[in-house]
Amino acid sequence: MMDSPVLTLHSPHDYADLVGTGFGPGRWMLIDQPLIDRFAETTGDDAWFHLDVERAQRELPGGRTIAHGLLTLSLIPGLLYELIKFEHVGRALSYGYDRLRFPVPVPEGGRIRLRGRISGAERREAGLFVTLECVVELEGTEKPALVTNMLELIFDE
Numbered sequence: 001m002m003d004s005p006v007l008t009l010h011s012p013h014d015y016a017d018l019v020g021t022g023f024g025p026g027r028w029m030l031i032d033q034p035l036i037d038r039f040a041e042t043t044g045d046d047a048w049f050h051l052d053v054e055r056a057q058r059e060l061p062g063g064r065t066i067a068h069g070l071l072t073l074s075l076i077p078g079l080l081y082e083l084i085k086f087e088h089v090g091r092a093l094s095y096g097y098d099r100l101r102f103p104v105p106v107p108e109g110g111r112i113r114l115r116g117r118i119s120g121a122e123r124r125e126a127g128l129f130v131t132l133e134c135v136v137e138l139e140g141t142e143k144p145a146l147v148t149n150m151l152e153l154i155f156d157e
Helices: 012-018 033-043 053-059 069-074 076-081
Strands: 007-009 029-031 084-086 092-101 110-123 127-138 146-155
Touching: 007 012, 012 110, 012 127, 012 146, 033 069, 069 076, 069 146, 076 084, 076 110, 076 127, 076 146
Parallel strands: 007 084
Antiparallel strands: 029 110, 092 146, 110 127, 127 146
């Protein structure tokens, strides 16, 4: 269950009227070893601190493997779609991320959730350029696991 209601946009262009509006926090999501393993298999990033549970117990603070930072990043769209709903969806393109940081690693068994703010909506030739401040919180820590600005280009129809 989420702590705040879903933000509903009737049109992608509603972003312009909602600059400064926060969203979330969303639901807590468990980051378990099978998820970390699948991400490692998909990306080929098989560093021991992600996959070797026994070695992590011996050598890592907390004794658990840690999730890939890019795994945490890749979960943002799905977590975001739970917090912002569109009644009329057009065509949009991920333009990337700006100022991406991973202040705290996510340990196996940790739980994360998303919160953020619509921080920009600028008219461009092709459509609306939207900036969303995204913060992935890690349960039990004051520092977030991830902080970034998600950039989207929503095309005019």
